[in-house]
Amino acid sequence: MPNVSLVWLRHDLRLCDNPALHDAAQQGAVVPVFVWDPDGEAPWQPGGAHRWWLHKSLQSLRSDLEAAGSRLILREGPAEQALLDCAESVGATHLHWNQRYEPTLAAQAQTVADALNAAGCTPVFHETQLLHDPEGVETTSGGPYHVYTPFWKKVTGHDLLRTDAPPLGAPDLSGTVPDAWPDSTSVHDLRLHPKHHDGTDWTGGLADTWTPGEAAAHERLQYTLNHVIADYETERDRPDHDGTSRLSPYLHHGEISPLQVWQAVTDWADANDAHEEAKPYLQELVWREFAYHMVHHYPTIPDETYRDKFKDFAWTDDAEALQRWQQGQTGYPIVDAGMRQLRETGWMHNRVRMIVGSFLTKDLLIHWYHGERWFWDHLVDGNLANNAMGWQWSAGSGADAQPFFRIFNPVSQGERHDPNGDYVRRWVPELRDLPTSDLHAPWEASTRTLRKAGITLGDTYPKPIVDHSQARDAAMAAYDEVR
DNA sequence: GAGCCCTTGTG
């Protein structure tokens, strides 16, 4: 009977550069297991868009594993029970997994480790989620960083990134296989297919936009190298262009590792003598590192305001305004375009994320937590650390936040970053026939222009939910209170 | 303790 190891797959749904899979394969037979255990991740159970992606990703991984002579065992939680049962049924001596830094997932893994240890199955964990260990990056005086730029300088200037060894290849899983496989449910029976809150199916837009899976991740990486990185510094601010990597959901589900991306981009920079061009993109990967660094050291960041001063901030409780923001009916075209892009595709351009974030927290004075929750449920790339950090940054309550007085103007942001109006016309088609000069502020268009474009404000498209100039003054006054 | 610096801006 061969030595058998379980590999507990979580947000690492790939064969290549997967240390848990790789090490387990070197020790004998491997049983890859995925456990659907949303309650084990409470209070941050995976959102709807995440579930849709996961469904596709598991199908892809299962077929990749089968092509490699292995299988994917699917179970439902609690994770520790499912894994114990699998371990006993195949006589596994070890359980391998890749460590996670989300507080919820780290806690879940601790429960699993305790349960398996007690049953005589040795837990072994590996590092691959990040390019560095959050415990290993400290300021000169000791302690975690709270500001991005010194963090960037530290990790890139002191070889603190785990980038010296090349990514691992695909493991050989067909050499030794277990004598028998544990029972498995089907992807379908996990019932991951999401519905909108109002019961409608939203997955058509997701399917039109995305191809989950490891192979697709590498295709998109190749596209990024060929078409994105060189002009990333300026193009990343153009939501009307395909100027970003769109690798975030693949990274989130672990269909590609940050090391694979980092190595590919730096190799590209070497080959093209283009290190300056590559830097802004690499900095984004380190922002992801920084977000996990923060959530590791401050695990309440997803749930609680980071800066104490903001604990007493006078947020408004306006359910109707929140709903109009969620549905993309604020009357500010760039905001509505972003929120509709999110609802339909599970993704929003980062520039627009900042604009809608500023709008919710500054113009509407609604608590960032509502934005975080909505994004969590609708983003295919919604990872806990980035989402929490982004929202607290927008609100001004987070680490290294924008100054409170920096309140995005949704009109000038639209004009600057969507200068031809292509993005707004794509997502807010009822404004399609407005001239570009009026597109980002339809309420300022003449009656005649509106009529010619077939628009009746308040009927075919909302009037602005707030007057930005007044809202700005109100926000400044409210923020003055917590300064 | 001094001095430098700070993702993405606005009117």
Add this chain to the structure above:
DNA sequence: ACAAGGGCT
């Protein structure tokens, strides 16, 4: 020009 204040070396 302006907008604070605090992180970091």
